[in-house]
Amino acid sequence: xxxxxxxxxxxxxxxxxxxxxxxxxxxxxxxxxxxxxxxxxxxxxxxxxxxxxxxxxxxxxxxxxxxxxxxxxxxxxxxxxxxxxxxxxxxxxxxxxxxxxxxxxxxxxxxxxxxxxxxxxxxxxxxxxxxxxxxxxxxxxxxxxxxxxxxxxxxxxxxxxxxxxxxxxxxxxxxxxxxxxxxxxxxxxxxxxxxxxxx
Numbered sequence: 001x002x003x004x005x006x007x008x009x010x011x012x013x014x015x016x017x018x019x020x021x022x023x024x025x026x027x028x029x030x031x032x033x034x035x036x037x038x039x040x041x042x043x044x045x046x047x048x049x050x051x052x053x054x055x056x057x058x059x060x061x062x063x064x065x066x067x068x069x070x071x072x073x074x075x076x077x078x079x080x081x082x083x084x085x086x087x088x089x090x091x092x093x094x095x096x097x098x099x100x101x102x103x104x105x106x107x108x109x110x111x112x113x114x115x116x117x118x119x120x121x122x123x124x125x126x127x128x129x130x131x132x133x134x135x136x137x138x139x140x141x142x143x144x145x146x147x148x149x150x151x152x153x154x155x156x157x158x159x160x161x162x163x164x165x166x167x168x169x170x171x172x173x174x175x176x177x178x179x180x181x182x183x184x185x186x187x188x189x190x191x192x193x194x195x196x197x198x199x
Contacts, residue, residue, distance in 0.1 A: 003079050006062040006136070013059060014043050015145045015153075022157045023164060039164070046160035049177065050152060054188035055080055055113075058148040058156070060140030062087070068132050075109065075118035080139050081190075083108060083115035087136040093128035101125045108137075113190060115139075155184040 016039050025035070047058055057080050070076050086108045089101040105125055109116040117124065117135060127133045141148040159181045 001068075001079070002066045004064045004066070006064050009044070009047070009059040009061065011040060013143065013145060014040055015157075016040055016043065018145075019043055019157060019160055023161055039160075042160040042163045042167075043156065045163055046156045049159060050156050050181075050185060051080070053177070054152070054185050055190040056082070056152070056188050057140040058152060059145075060084070060138060060143050060147075062136065062138055065135045065137070066132050067127070067135075069127055070124050070133070073119075073123045075116050076124065077114045077116045078135070078137060078139075081115050082112055082141065083110070083137050083139045085138045086117060087138065088134075089117070089125065089136075090134045091125060091128060092132050092134070094130035149188075151184045152188065155181045158184070 016036055019039050019042075020035075023039075051057055063080065065079055067076075086103075086106070089103075089106055090098050091101060092098045105120055106117055107120055109118050119125070125133065145153065158178060162178050162181070
């Protein structure tokens with residue numbers, strides 16, 4: 001399985017000013033924006049960490065999900081949420097010939113935590129031997145920072161501030177996440193009930 005972000009979050013959508021206020025950095029000076037690129041990098045890192053921990057996408061983006069076999073022939077859970085639209089499903093054979101699957105052959109199962117792809121006729125399109133299927137879809141709470149849940153936004157600011165404050169610390173273990181951030185994100189953690197197949 002491989003999940004690829006086909007689009008990225010534009011810089012202007014990031015809450016740089018809100019993060020600057022959160023850090024209580026000085027304002028009213030000619031060099032107010034001097035640290036913007038640094039603040040942006042910590043915001044992006046925090047957003048990535050929050051999304052990885054929760055399986056939820058904060059800003060709307062297009063993804064490509066490539067699989068070499070369905071976990072369930074009837075329906076499969078998509079790797080991130082929330083998903084608003086399935087754009088395309090394609091099949092690729094061993095000779096790298098790609099064909100597009102008719103949209104009438106599958107449908108999106110909307111779910112805040114575990115959206116999925118289900119075959120309309122009872123089964124998803126068969127993946128060729130030694131081939132793959134690629135599902136392109138749109139996921140994310142929205143195009144603006146304010147569209148994401150308030151507690152997720154707070155978690156991002158807290159985590160980005162943690163990264164900023166300890167930016168010179170080399171002894172922090174990988175994946176270190178403050179307790180307050182973990183608490184805010186706990187209800188968004190994905191619940192795994194099986195091998196990933198949908199009922």
